[in-house]
Amino acid sequence: MTKPLTRRTVLNLASTGVAAAAFPAPFVPASTRAASADPIQIGVPTAQTAQAGVADHQDYLNGTTLALEEINAAGGVLGRELKAVAVDVDPLSPESGQVAINKLIDAKVHAMSCAFVFTPVPVAEVSARYKAPFLWGLTQRNMTDLVAKDRDKYSHIFQTDPSEVHYGYTFPLFLKAMRDQGAWKPLNNGVHIVQEQIAYNQTISKALQAALPKSDFKLAGITDIQYPVQDWGSVIQEIKKIGAGAVMIDHWVAAEYAAFVKQYSADPLKGALVYLQYGPSQPEFLELSGPAAEGFVWSTVLGVYADEKGSAFRAKYKKRFPGIMGLCYTGSGYDATYYLKAAWEAVGDPAKFQEVCDWIRKTPYRGVCGYMSMNNPYQECAHYPDTGDAIGARDLEQGMAQLYFQVQNNDHKIVYPDVLKESALRKAPWW
Template sequence: MDFNRRQFLLSSVATFAVASLSTPLLAADPIVIGVPTAKSGPVGVADQADWLNGVTMAVEEINAAGGVNGRPLETRVVDIDLLTPEGTVAAFQSLVEGGVQALAHSFAIIPQPAMDVAASNGVPYLNGNTSQASLDLIKSNPKYHNIFQIDVAETYYGAGFVKFLSNQKAAGWKPKNNRIHIVQEQIGYTQVISKATQAAIAATNGEWVQGPITDIQFPVQDWTPVIQAIKEADCGVIMIDHWVAAELASFAQAYVLDPTQGSLVYLQYGPSQPEFLDLAGEASEGFIWGSVIGVYADEKGNAFRKAYQEKYPGTMGMVYTGSGYDTIHILAEVWKTTDPKDFDAVGKAIKAIKYRGVCGTYTFATDTNSPISYPTMTDDADSAQAHLIFQVQDGAHKIISPASLKEADMRPAPWM
C-alpha cells in the first residue's frame, strides 16, 4: 500500500472515529443548510430520506470535529411536494426567505421552479437532479451560476448502459442475440433515457440492434402484458426504463415466474432504493441495474457503508445516501476559506473544487456546473464519478462494472 493510499484510508477511518464522540459545544453562529425533503407521496420518498440520512451523518461528523472554523452546521428541513411546481416553490421559498447559506436537495422532479427560487438571491444550490434540462438552463443563463448538479445528466444512463454491454461482451459474455428491448415509462426523465439508449444502440453500427419499444404508464397495475411482449420479442437484452423501486420489485416477482430464458435484464436505477430488495426478496436475484452516481466499495466507500449501517440499520440505499453525505462535505470544504454569506465567493470555490468523496470525484469546472462520468466521458477514473453497474447477488447489491471498481463478476441470472 503506497503512502498516499495509506494516508487517504487513515484519514477516512479517523473521520468516522471522531464522529462517534459526543458533539462539542459550539458557541458560534451556525451555518444553516436548507434541505427540502419529501415526507410523503407516491414517488421519491425513499431517495429523499436516503439523502437526508447522508446529510445528517456528514453534519454530525463535521460538528463532532469542531464544525467549520468553529461554527456548527445546522440543517433546516422542510417538506416538499415533488409533483407540483407550487409545492416545489413553496418549500424552496421558505428556506431562501429563512436565510439559509446553502440549499442541498436530492432532486426536484420539476427542476426549474426550484432553480428559479435559488437564483432569486444567488444562494448556492447543490442537487442530484440528474437532469439534462437543468444543465441546459445552467449553461444558457448566467443567473443560475451558483447552482450545481452533483452528478451527470440522465442521458448517460443510455450511453453508459450500451457501453457496459459491449464491455461485457469483450470480457467473454455471449448474449443470445444482439437485440435490445426497451420498456419505457412516460415521464420526461425516462423518455430522455430511452432516446439516449436508442441513439447509443444506433452508434454501435450493428453490434447492437434496436428491438421493440414497449410503453408503460405509472402506476403499472399489471405486468403480465409487458412480460408477454418481452417473451414474444425474445431479445438478448431487456431494459426496463422505470425508476420506482416498488414497481420494479413487482416486475421482478412477476418476471421470474415466466422469464425469457437467456436474456440479460436491466432495471434502470430503481433497485438502488432500499424497498426494492425488501419487497422483491428472492425474486431480486440476478437483476442488473445502474446509477451514474453511487457509493463505491473501495476503502473509503466501505468505511462509509459500515458507519451508515451502524447508524441506520436495515437495507441501505446505494445512491443518495453517499451523495448527500458528500455534498455536505463539499460545502464544508469551501466554507473553510470563504464567508458562507458571500454566495458568489462560495460559488466560485465550488466551481474550482476537486473533491474525492464516497461516490467518486466531484468537479464542477464545466459549462454546466456538473461533474464528468467514468468511463463514458473519460478514461481517468480518478477525475470523475464512476457509472456503477450493480447486480443483485445472494440478496445484496454488488458492483460488477466498471472493471477497476468491481466487487464481483457478472453472474448468469437464474433464468440465464
C-alpha cells in the same frame, strides 16, 4: 445519542408542516460545541408526505445528518455549528418546490442541498433570487442545459452527479464488456426498451436509441408503460414475443420493479439480460422482491463506491442507520455536506454566496461517490467512463463512475466498470 431517523418518523413529523424544528439536531459534545450561537444552516428540501421520492430523499437526509454529526463533533465549521433546515417537498409538484425554496430563503440558509425534484426549473427560478449555493443530485440534462445557456442566472446551481443521458449512452458499453468477458452470451444483438412516459425516462430512452447505431447492438423494439403499472403480465409477454438479447426496463419506482421481477422470474425470456434502470437502488426493492431479485442488473450514475473510502462510509452509515442501505443518495447527501464545509473553510465566510459558488465551480472534490468536477458549462459532474459526451472523463479520478450492479445473494454487487467491480457478472437463474 440521537435515535436513527426512520422513514416512518419522517412521515409522522410531516404533519407539523415545516419540519425544521421537528428533526433532531445532530449531537454535539459540550467540549466541541461551536462557540458561536449563530449556526451555519443548510436547507434540505425533503420529500416527507409525497407519493414519490420519499425513499431517496430520506437516504439523502440520512447521509446529510451523518456528515453534520461528524463535523459538529469535530468542532463545526469556522467555529460554528452546522444545522440542517428540512422542509417538506413534493418532487412531482413545481408549486411545492417553489414553496419549499421560499421557506428556506425566509430561514436565511447559507446553502441548499437536495436529492432531486422532477420539475427543477421552477425550483431553480426561485432559488436564483437568493443565489445561495444549491447542490442537488438532479440527474437531468434539461436543467443543466439551462445552466449552460444562462450562467449568470444559474451560477449558484450545481448538479452533483452526471445527467440521465448516460444511462442510455453507457448501456451498450456495459453489454459489450459483459459479452467480451464471456460473462454473458447474448441470444442476439437486439435491445428491447420498455419505457415510462415521464421526461426523465424518455430522455434515457432517446439517448440509448441514439447510442445503439454506433455500437455492436441494435434496437429490437419499444414498449410503452405508464405509472402506476398495475400488472406486468402484458409487458412480459411482449418481452418474450420480441425476444431481444437484452431488455432495459426504463422505469423508476422500486415497488413496481419488485412486482416486475416476481412476475418475470415466474415466466422469463430464457437467456435475456434484464436491466432495471436505477430503481433497485432504493431499499424497498430488496425488501419487497426477496429471492426473485436474484440476477437482475441495474445501474446508477451516482453511487457509493466499494473502495476503501466508500467501504468506510458504508460501515459508518449502517451503524448509524441499521437496515438495508440505499447506495445512491446516502453518499450524495454526505458528500454535498463535506463539499460545502470545504468551500466555507476556504472562503472564510458562508454568507459570501458568490465566492463560495466560485470555489465549488473551480475546485473538484473526491467523495464516497467518486470525483466531483463541475467546472464545465453544465455545472454537473463529469461522467466516467467517457461515452463521447461533452464532459466525459477517461480517467476514474477525473469523473464520477456509473456503477452497474447485479443482485447476488440478496445483495447489490458492483460488476462494472472493471476498476471498481466487487464481483463478476453471474448467470441469472433464468439463463
